Amino acid sequence: MSASVETAASVARTAPAAVIVAIDGPSGTGKSSTSKAVASHLGLSYLDTGAQYRAMTWWMINNGIDVSDAVAVADAAGKPVIVSGTDPAAPTITVDGEDASGPIRTQDVTAKVSAVSAVPEVRSVVTALQRAVAAAAEGGIVVEGRDIGTTVLPDADVKIFLTASPEARAARRSGELKGQEAVDVSVTREALIRRDAADSSRKTSPLAKAADAVEVDTTELTLQQVVECVVTLVEEKRAVR
Ligand SMILES: Nc1ncnc2c1ncn2[C@@H]1O[C@H](COP(=O)(O)OP(=O)(O)OP(=O)(O)O)[C@@H](O)[C@H]1O
Numbered sequence: 589m590s591a592s593v594e595t596a597a598s599v600a601r602t603a604p605a606a607v608i609v610a611i612d613g614p615s616g617t618g619k620s621s622t623s624k625a626v627a628s629h630l631g632l633s634y635l636d637t638g639a640q641y642r643a644m645t646w647w648m649i650n651n652g653i654d655v656s657d658a659v660a661v662a663d664a665a666g667k668p669v670i671v672s673g674t675d676p677a678a679p680t681i682t683v684d685g686e687d688a689s690g691p692i693r694t695q696d697v698t699a700k701v702s703a704v705s706a707v708p709e710v711r712s713v714v715t716a717l718q719r720a721v722a723a724a725a726e727g728g729i730v731v732e733g734r735d736i737g738t739t740v741l742p743d744a745d746v747k748i749f750l751t752a753s754p755e756a757r758a759a760r761r762s763g764e765l766k767g768q769e770a771v772d773v774s775v776t777r778e779a780l781i782r783r784d785a786a787d788s789s790r791k792t793s794p795l796a797k798a799a800d801a802v803e804v805d806t807t808e809l810t811l812q813q814v815v816e817c818v819v820t821l822v823e824e825k826r827a828v829r
């Protein structure tokens with residue numbers, strides 16, 4: 589065996605194998621916060637798939653597509669060029685080269701994203717994009733969304749399904765919105781429940797827990813406790829691979 593082959597072999601023995609982590613769950617359960625922190629802690633890439641569906645929705649609105657017209661949305665689904673940056677410390681998203689990170693978080697986009705993401709042609713385009721990003725992440729990746737463990741990456745090494753009570757989720761979201769838009773916690777709660785119902789009941793790839801996912805109820809946990817729990821699960825998985 590040559591010296592260079594020996595070196596490569598020893599690197600393979602000591603470097604942690606690339607790991608794919610899928611984190612799904614309803615809105616406001618802590619997927620983004622947890623996924624970014626876990627990815628940063630473990631040196632993995634990070635992908636926010638909700639941001640991609642939001643980007644698609646923002647493009648539809650900007651281009652005068654009636655989002656309640658599923659045929660029009662389907663016809664346009666292949667047109668926007670959506671690019672996600674996967675650094676967990678500074679994730680980015682552009683649409684046709686334009687920074688979309690701010691505009692995709694407006695209430696208008698939030699109210700329309702479930703309708704757009706229910707269209708099968710949209711899901712097909714965005715799912716292909718997500719798989720390409722995951723495949724390119726040589727060091728491993730944390731991918732968060734609604735259907736990652738069930739559909740996008742069914743062979744993920746670790747699958748987590750986060751939950752929390754509607755009250756806890758609404759309180760978290762209302763805290764975020766203070767000083768910006770609506771702050772009424774009951775309005776936020778109803779909007780969350782409506783969006784979850786739409787995301788869970790669509791025909792194509794609904795929000796669902798994969799059979800082999802670990803469910804973590806975050807209602808009574810701090811963000812740090814949730815992150816520690818997920819990091820432990822990933823490290824345990826790495827240890828036996
Ligand atoms: N365990 C926790 N305890 C308290 N607050 C939390 C916890 N996890 C997340 N948060 C806060 O809740 C809010 C929502 O979290 P986050 O955006 O991570 O949820 P999400 O599941 O990604 O939501 P969405 O699906 O709508 O994007 C944020 O303000 C975040 O700081």
Ligand SMILES: Nc1ccn([C@H]2C[C@H](O)[C@@H](COP(=O)(O)O)O2)c(=O)n1
Pocket residue numbers: 615637638639641642701702705732733734735736783787
């Ligand atoms: N894998 C995914 C991720 C997101 N969506 C849809 C449904 C959500 O309501 C919306 C926005 O996601 P958020 O930013 O709140 O995480 O995008 C989906 O259908 N599949």
